[in-house]
Amino acid sequence: MSYTRHYSVLKKECIDTLTENAELSQVSYFADLTFGGGGHSFEFLTKNPLFQVRSTDQDPDALKNGEERIKNEGVSSRIKLFNTNFVQFPKLALEECKEVIEAGGFQGILLDLGVSSHHFDEAGRGFSFRFDGPLDMRMNYKSDAFLTAQEIVNTYSEAQLMKIFFEYGEEKFSKKIALKICEERKIKPISTTAELENIIFHCYPKEMRYGKTNPSTRVFQALRLEVNRELEVLTDTITHLIPLLKIGGRLAVISFHSLEDRIVKNLFKEASSSLEFPVEILTKKPIVPGEEEIFDNSRSRSAKLRVLERTAFKKTKNKYKQDLSS
Numbered sequence: 001m002s003y004t005r006h007y008s009v010l011k012k013e014c015i016d017t018l019t020e021n022a023e024l025s026q027v028s029y030f031a032d033l034t035f036g037g038g039g040h041s042f043e044f045l046t047k048n049p050l051f052q053v054r055s056t057d058q059d060p061d062a063l064k065n066g067e068e069r070i071k072n073e074g075v076s077s078r079i080k081l082f083n084t085n086f087v088q089f090p091k092l093a094l095e096e097c098k099e100v101i102e103a104g105g106f107q108g109i110l111l112d113l114g115v116s117s118h119h120f121d122e123a124g125r126g127f128s129f130r131f132d133g134p135l136d137m138r139m140n141y142k143s144d145a146f147l148t149a150q151e152i153v154n155t156y157s158e159a160q161l162m163k164i165f166f167e168y169g170e171e172k173f174s175k176k177i178a179l180k181i182c183e184e185r186k187i188k189p190i191s192t193t194a195e196l197e198n199i200i201f202h203c204y205p206k207e208m209r210y211g212k213t214n215p216s217t218r219v220f221q222a223l224r225l226e227v228n229r230e231l232e233v234l235t236d237t238i239t240h241l242i243p244l245l246k247i248g249g250r251l252a253v254i255s256f257h258s259l260e261d262r263i264v265k266n267l268f269k270e271a272s273s274s275l276e277f278p279v280e281i282l283t284k285k286p287i288v289p290g291e292e293e294i295f296d297n298s299r300s301r302s303a304k305l306r307v308l309e310r311t312a313f314k315k316t317k318n319k320y321k322q323d324l325s326s
């Protein structure tokens, strides 16, 4: 199975902001915790021969493709790719990236959330209703720690299904779809993307079935988030990455829907009041792709990039300045 080329979103913006404070004449360490096709990781390596990268991914196909690419490009002395869920990275880094910790920490850490083009384009992974395939949707399909979409669709109660479709997919017809799934699975288990798509399609009113957005879009997104516990993992990770940054080091997170962005925004805000590991939020408003990037890659249209910087001291508000302006 070949790995589909992934178009790296906001690549220039990410690399520019994460490398801005780096000392160009000495070794700097970067962590790309969502390696995918390696677009961002390799861009760090191209930017400066002294840059070192530590990457993670949980997807067996991304890891296999990445190891081959690292070998073919002869950069194995400058990048290490770890097979792990990024929620484990704060712990793993202390054990496996001692050289980085001894150097004061990472200059930049990147999370480019969600799935890659490979997931959507590979029918066998079950992420897309564009192709018929098994209802799987696990990024880490070698792990039993995650339920497959098929297990969720066939075992969750009607109320549980309705809740995830509504909360994670903002699906208007959540109730009707959950009910229909429960009726259909009594006749025969639902095991393919095409079967699920057909059920959802018929739950939509006739006049809404052929709109701009496929009726299955929201339910498939909701199932993917539930299968991979994406929001839970994100919530449990962000705060623990900050102590791994050196002073002046930056954390950049690209999210693709409002549920993720809200978590990033709130956790950044919480972090900005920490006295133990002070940070400054550099993006009052998120950075978004320009028209040209959206034209080249329509999947980038919902991307939002937020960045924070670890600082030596907590910045206090300058009251004198405030008084002058009031």
Ligand SMILES: C[S@@+](CC[C@H](N)C(=O)[O-])C[C@H]1O[C@@H](n2cnc3c(N)ncnc32)[C@H](O)[C@@H]1O
Pocket (backbone or CB within 6 Å): 006, 007, 008, 009, 033, 034, 035, 036, 037, 038, 039, 040, 041, 056, 057, 058, 059, 062, 084, 085, 086, 087, 112, 113, 114, 115, 116, 139, 233
């Ligand atoms: C949007 S893609 C990243 C693309 C990459 N930045 C590039 O330019 O090619 C997200 C990648 O992160 C991985 N991923 C998502 N959540 C993860 C998690 N919790 N732990 C580890 N990897 C994860 C996915 O398997 C996927 O390969």
